Amino acid sequence: SYVLTQAPSVSVAPGQTATITCGGDKIESKSVHWYRQKPGQAPVVVVLDDHDRPSGIPERFSGSNSGNTATLTISRVEAGDEADYYCQVWDIGTDHPQVFGGGTKVTVL
């Protein structure tokens, strides 16, 4: 089945840029969605379809997808951005059509 690889953790100072990557074989051929999950809460979509933002998500959140890596970028990081972030894709035609990455814990220093 398709595997998405994320670094377990990323640390960033307030006001700096956090870069969260999601690796997968030819992931550029898939639509990648990103979720933010704060402790005790359900995940929330922050980027969908590689680079679109749902209403209510700040422009500081952006996404890209090329080659074997999709990237979620959080600009001008704030304390409230501290959370776990997950990528997710569809793996069509397989017996495991929905795949999540392992998640990246973003710590704001």
Next chain:
Amino acid sequence: QVELQESGPGLVKASQTLSLTCSVSGGSISRGPYYWSWIRQPPGKGLEWIGNIYLNGITYYNPSLKSRITISLDTSKNQFSLDLTSVTAADAAVYFCARLRVERRGPFEYWGQGARVTVSS
């Protein structure tokens, strides 16, 4: 605004069946194109997809759980349900229900708040 809410026992005995229901408001589960899904998260771990059901009743299950899972729809109550048989400690988790957009292979757009399930011996 679509809202989902999980309900069911928070404590299940090992070897018994875990049964959860997701109540949907703000939209009909009979209207597509969406999958209605279950996802779980063991304590301190990541998200694990459990399975999907479409409005026509077609289901897709995680192969690692397939032999123990049933997901069903109750359109009259605008609910869908999860049954997981023969539970073990490894099934202890927060269980989320969610709506998955089918168009352009979209995201899990809406999530319930989650139901914590503990497995006792």
